[in-house]
Amino acid sequence: MSNFAKIRPIGRRRDGRPIYPIKGGAPTLTEQRDEIAALLADESYDGDINELLQRADTVAAAIEQANQRDARLRALRAAQLPAGDPPPQPGQRQQPGLQPDDQGQQHPVTAAEAFVRSAALAHFRANGAVGKFSVEHRDAPTGTVTTTNGVPTVPQRVPGQIPANPDFPLLIANLLDRQTSTNNTLEYVRDISGPVAGSGTWNKAAVVAEGAMKPQSGPFAWETITTSLKTVAHWVPITRQAADDDGQMMGYINGRLTYGLEYQLDRQILTGNGTTQMQGILTTPGIGAYQPGVGNTDAKLITVRKAKTQGELALYPPDAIVMNPLDWQDIELDTDANGQFRVITSVTDSGAPMRIWGLIVVTSVAMAAGTALLGGYRMGATLWERQGITILMSDSHADLFLANTLVILAERRANVAVHTPAAFTKVTFAAAT
Structure with missing residues (x-):
């Protein structure tokens, strides 16, 4: 039986229908990874192995993309502006002389x-x-x-x-x-x-x-x-x-x-x-x-x-x-x-x-x-x-x-x-x- 069936609801609506952690009951990337890993490790699995391998590649690519996005976010938050470049105020244009030229040359030019x-x-x-x-x-x-x-x-x-x-x-x-x-x-x-x-x-x-x-x-x-x-x-x-x-x-x-x-x-x-x-x-x-x-x-x-x-x-x-x-x-x-x-x-x-x-x-x-x-x-x-x-x-x-x-x-x-x-x-x- 698929591990998807084991996802437990976190509550129920007024009409009695379950509420899952992901909208519509969709599994997270971690849950998908664990389920596919278990199936790949199961020697008695008799399903479509090619379809399973494609799912494994798709989930691995999605996880890698999520990791890259998280790394970029952390690098961006840690980046520091040079001392000579005060950050502009919201809605305010950069001061003259602080921008690169039309060819992207380092300023000042x-x-x-x-x-x-x-x-x-x-x-x-x-x-x-x-x-x-x-x-x-x-x-x-x-x-x-x-x-x-x-x-x-x-x-x-x-x-x-x-x-x-x-x-x-x-x-x-x-x-x-x-x-x-x-x-x-x-x-x-x-x-x-x-x-x-x-x-x-x-x-x-x-x-x-x-x-x-x-x-x-x-x-x-x-x-x-x-x-x-x-x-x-x-x-x-x-x-x-x-x-x-x-x-x-x-x-x-x-x-x-x-x-x-x-x-x-x-x-x-x-x-x-x-x-x-x-x-x-x-x-x-x-x-x-x-x-x-x-x-x-x-x-x-x-x-x-x-x-x-x-x-x-x-x-x-x-x-x-x-x-x-x-x-x-x-x-x-x-x-x-x-x-x-x-x-x-x-x-x-x-x-x-x-x-x-x-x-x-x-x-x-x-x-x-x-x-x-x-x-x-x-x-x-x-x-x-x-x-x-x-x-x-x-x-x-x-x-x-x-x-x-x-x-x-x-x-x-x-x-x-x-x-x-x-x-x-x-x-x-x-x-x-």
Whole structure:
């Protein structure tokens, strides 16, 4: 007889029908397990053994699922949030900066998020917002260039404050190899030999007979460059009330301070004078130059292609070109005699990566109209960073303490080592006719 028949009722209804522990008298998983185990152990069992085995598998799977559910429940109840992540109140959204980004990256992912989540800011607020403190955030080199990389977060509009107005995607710094410096003094070797294929001196490697002298390549010319890392900084005032609002403060840091540093960094990479400023590529002696000959009216599209060939002949294949937005506009809108565009672009997707002749195109108003900088950026220069973006806050500037106003300052230290000038070519387009 089945063990199901042995289940005892725990009471009776008014009409006399029994009440079982499980609704409808269904046995528990434990009771089902015990009954099937007894039948499997019964050597005289003459029922359908295949059906019994299927029941055994079903009950075992159900018990395993129940065990896993119980284990997950106990683990969830035992889990502890990190000290920097206070649990949100019911119905309240998480504080800004506490969420992962759209790609699931670990937070914080920006200087603003690192700042608002820092223990230093919590201590500053706990002590009545008196004194000053700083928080450093270093960006990891991305190595990937897209037309949306580096576009700043638009801050909340606050009366009396003018939000930042970016004029171009911040991409030039991402074209370079990026390294971390451990010293404020930067010393590197610059190749000034400028080897050219076919010169007969750069590479004399050859098949050598046994016992014969091996050829010497070169000569090469080098110079040691010693410079220092330069500090780029600026600050903005912020009211104490706005500083107590993480959302507003992140708007200031992302929308004005961080973007301002990146904006200036891109310009320094191109045109820094190398003395009181960073070393700009365009001001480095030894870079190549290409300009159509007198009377040559090549279209800008053709000029870029010929300049690319010059870079390849110098044995430094270019990978990107930086040009003024007006020049890129002329290239995109260039048409043939039939009115057909020579460059195929998608006017419906402004976020698509810009390329020409296989080169990444970066537009920047820092590049003078009528010129462009083509080069093997990762091969030719390195951006050395001693200090990531550091955010400081203080109430001790001038008379702002009396005005219930704080100061947020952002700074970074970096410089560019243009160690292979021959990897770059300054392009000058033919004058419009």
